[in-house]
Amino acid sequence: MPRRLARMVPSSEGSRLAPFLVAAAVAVASIVALVARPATTPAERQADYVIIAGAPGLRWDDLSPTETPALWQLAARGSIGALAVRSARGVTCPADGWLTLGAGKPALRTGIRAAARPTGTARPGPTSPGRSSGAAPTTPPATTAPPEVDSAIGCYLGNTEVFSPDSIGGLLPDQPTVVSYNEGLTWGARPGALAESMRCTVAVGAGAAVAAARPIGRVDRYAAALPADPAPLLRHCVLSIVDLGVVAGDGDVRRFAVREADARMARVLAARPPGSLVLAAGLADTDETSRLHVAIADGPGYAGGWLSSPSTSRSGYLQLIDLAPTALAALGKQHPARLFAGQPANRTEGRPDDLAAAVRRLADADREAGAQRDVSGRFFVGLAVVALLAVALAVPLLRQVRRGIGPRGPRAAPAGLRRAAEMVLIAIALAIPAALVAGLTGWWHTAAPAWVFLVGLLVALTLGVAVSVLSPARRHTLGPTGAAAGLAAVVVLLDVLTGTRLQLNGVGGYSALEGARYAGLGTVGLGVFSAGLLLAAGCVAQRLPRRWRPACVAVLGGIGVMVVGSPYLGTDAAGAISLTAGVCVAAAMSTGGWLTVGRLSWTVLAGVVVTMGFALLDLRRPPETRGSLGRFLTAVQDGTAAAIVRRTNIDNVAMMARSPLAWLAIGAAVFAFVVIPRHWGGLTRLFAIYPAVRAAAAGLTVAVVLGGLTNGVGLTVAGAGAATALPLLVVAALRVLAHADERTGAAPPTGEVLPEPDPPEPAVPEQAGPPGDTVAGRPQPAAGHVLP
Numbered sequence: 001m002p003r004r005l006a007r008m009v010p011s012s013e014g015s016r017l018a019p020f021l022v023a024a025a026v027a028v029a030s031i032v033a034l035v036a037r038p039a040t041t042p043a044e045r046q047a048d049y050v051i052i053a054g055a056p057g058l059r060w061d062d063l064s065p066t067e068t069p070a071l072w073q074l075a076a077r078g079s080i081g082a083l084a085v086r087s088a089r090g091v092t093c094p095a096d097g098w099l100t101l102g103a104g105k106p107a108l109r110t111g112i113r114a115a116a117r118p119t120g121t122a123r124p125g126p127t128s129p130g131r132s133s134g135a136a137p138t139t140p141p142a143t144t145a146p147p148e149v150d151s152a153i154g155c156y157l158g159n160t161e162v163f164s165p166d167s168i169g170g171l172l173p174d175q176p177t178v179v180s181y182n183e184g185l186t187w188g189a190r191p192g193a194l195a196e197s198m199r200c201t202v203a204v205g206a207g208a209a210v211a212a213a214r215p216i217g218r219v220d221r222y223a224a225a226l227p228a229d230p231a232p233l234l235r236h237c238v239l240s241i242v243d244l245g246v247v248a249g250d251g252d253v254r255r256f257a258v259r260e261a262d263a264r265m266a267r268v269l270a271a272r273p274p275g276s277l278v279l280a281a282g283l284a285d286t287d288e289t290s291r292l293h294v295a296i297a298d299g300p301g302y303a304g305g306w307l308s309s310p311s312t313s314r315s316g317y318l319q320l321i322d323l324a325p326t327a328l329a330a331l332g333k334q335h336p337a338r339l340f341a342g343q344p345a346n347r348t349e350g351r352p353d354d355l356a357a358a359v360r361r362l363a364d365a366d367r368e369a370g371a372q373r374d375v376s377g378r379f380f381v382g383l384a385v386v387a388l389l390a391v392a393l394a395v396p397l398l399r400q401v402r403r404g405i406g407p408r409g410p411r412a413a414p415a416g417l418r419r420a421a422e423m424v425l426i427a428i429a430l431a432i433p434a435a436l437v438a439g440l441t442g443w444w445h446t447a448a449p450a451w452v453f454l455v456g457l458l459v460a461l462t463l464g465v466a467v468s469v470l471s472p473a474r475r476h477t478l479g480p481t482g483a484a485a486g487l488a489a490v491v492v493l494l495d496v497l498t499g500t501r502l503q504l505n506g507v508g509g510y511s512a513l514e515g516a517r518y519a520g521l522g523t524v525g526l527g528v529f530s531a532g533l534l535l536a537a538g539c540v541a542q543r544l545p546r547r548w549r550p551a552c553v554a555v556l557g558g559i560g561v562m563v564v565g566s567p568y569l570g571t572d573a574a575g576a577i578s579l580t581a582g583v584c585v586a587a588a589m590s591t592g593g594w595l596t597v598g599r600l601s602w603t604v605l606a607g608v609v610v611t612m613g614f615a616l617l618d619l620r621r622p623p624e625t626r627g628s629l630g631r632f633l634t635a636v637q638d639g640t641a642a643a644i645v646r647r648t649n650i651d652n653v654a655m656m657a658r659s660p661l662a663w664l665a666i667g668a669a670v671f672a673f674v675v676i677p678r679h680w681g682g683l684t685r686l687f688a689i690y691p692a693v694r695a696a697a698a699g700l701t702v703a704v705v706l707g708g709l710t711n712g713v714g715l716t717v718a719g720a721g722a723a724t725a726l727p728l729l730v731v732a733a734l735r736v737l738a739h740a741d742e743r744t745g746a747a748p749p750t751g752e753v754l755p756e757p758d759p760p761e762p763a764v765p766e767q768a769g770p771p772g773d774t775v776a777g778r779p780q781p782a783a784g785h786v787l788p
Helices: 003-008 013-033 069-077 094-103 175-183 206-212 231-236 251-271 320-330 355-400 415-429 431-441 449-469 479-497 523-542 546-565 573-589 597-619 628-638 641-658 660-674 683-689 691-710 716-738
Strands: 049-054 079-084 201-204 221-223 239-243 276-281 292-298 305-308 317-319 346-348
Touching: 049 094, 049 206, 049 231, 049 251, 049 320, 069 251, 069 276, 069 292, 069 355, 079 355, 094 175, 094 206, 094 320, 201 206, 201 231, 206 239, 221 231, 231 239, 231 251, 251 276, 276 320, 292 305, 292 355, 305 317, 317 320, 355 415, 355 431, 355 449, 355 660, 355 716, 415 431, 415 449, 415 479, 415 716, 431 449, 431 479, 431 523, 431 716, 449 479, 479 523, 479 546, 479 716, 523 546, 523 573, 523 691, 523 716, 546 573, 546 691, 573 691, 660 716, 683 691, 683 716, 691 716
Parallel strands: 049 239, 049 276, 079 305, 079 317, 201 221, 201 239
Antiparallel strands: 079 292, 276 292, 305 346
């Protein structure tokens, strides 16, 4: 608030309380805003029969009106979506896909090849997939390796040697061992949970037998192939699971497999009972990379739309673990959260009238997700390396940027070099937002997607740096830092407000192939948004009178908390709570000084109140639509919270070991402990002159560290925040040091409104800023005077 406006406020107890009243009002408004939610009407899904037809490997680019007429007609009548098939490993082989379908949770059939170990040796656990599946196993029980592997897909499917059919059904003798093995994994899946929820199930084919087997291994009704008249078999039980065959390979081999699967689907559709729901799914991968697959639902409540579920909250996307709850809900049965991790599929509007256009959109989503997987890894490794290298190279510049004392003192670094370093550092800070913006080019459609993405990234970075260094506040010491931080936060904010289209399958966002998130604010976006928001709030608050700084930080931070925690915007309750903690710390320290006992008490109290508010709002929602906080509290009630905590801890460790952003976070911590305490580091001087910036740095550190740990991604959020904040803090430190020994030539221009002065900081004997600047809220002295 300008000084002339501050003079209009009467000096009374009410005026002193005004900033705190404003902050409280914003906090209340942030929580109240989360109550409103668009009304949703659940679709009527009651069916008499459910048929799940699985074709591992079937993708949307395999379908066409001529090659797959049965599946094409099914898609025209029903609702369609892209199916993410993550199980308990990175790439889901057919055996794991069938087992996950029957378990309703990510499951693993081990996929051990026949070359084997002798009886009694332990099966090795899978590679930890990190947060996306959370399935790093504990030590599994000893068991005998399966005797045979399908060489085409490298994954055990089952055969007559281990599956023993009889005149009615059959027995999968190793099923109890598989159940025991999966109960030792962090997901705690129970294979056979879907069949156990039914009085009777039918399985057609070896893969279907894996999905339909009960925990003891019994398959109620089994047929190796579809009979000449499948109608009586499909009417025998309310749930039938049909193996349409594996779609693998390329060229003519793949086309032949697709036509075979479509021919079997045509026979199933011709014999389907009246009032039945048919679910067609490409429920596994058949090569070395994960892909998005076909998902079609045709039956009561699923006519002509997109498929979605509360587990994805994104139209057109479904998870493999959603199929079992969908079947149960269609038959009017409950799906206990203890047994099933997914949610029943819903039909949503917005599908194009032209089925070919809708299919192209889903196939394009698969291409984009695949391209994002290939490019994002190199992007984040490059970002971590460049950021750490740039910050390291900035150390000698920090030592030389300040002009030496006396005529024979060391010469300062050239101003041009400093300005070039500032632009490079700003570009690094804006790299992740620029990667999101580059998604507007549709780079994954091109023949050279990586190069087109690089061109789009460079163009976006050029525009972002230009906006930051040419902003109206560029003459202020904190001008470029505040402008770049605000720009980073605004890019993420606009994407969230428009449906996070840039983050889904975007470099700098999250991939649908990982199965971790499909809508809302991702973990990388949370780090960028938290760091940019709090750093920009600190720069803005520094220009205000001291008593209004906590209110400024609270207002901007409250808006951020509302965006992050809103169930139809950011959808990240854990991130909102961590951001709340950071905002409280920043607001408490923004007037100067450190966290006293009183400030810490109010900070903790505010964090507890906000957390309770989020918890109560989340628990008021239906169980299937609750967020991570509500699901955790529900798990505490039913005794399954220990598994969630265990899975989160394992995910944190896994992500710390393999995430490039975690390396960046560790490098930033080393820089903070090595450079900041030094008298030449510049950050000590920066924090002393601008206490609101110091408060912002402390608050964003709390926010990003807590955000990563509570979301189970280790230091990924902290790394994204460091990539944004650390270069900008170095920019501000360079500008402070460059003007530390300058003498001003004139007093501030006539009529300029200056903030209310702060009392001097005795611990810092010399504090200065560039001409026309304000230092810690104090006006510049008259000509010929050294800044105090």
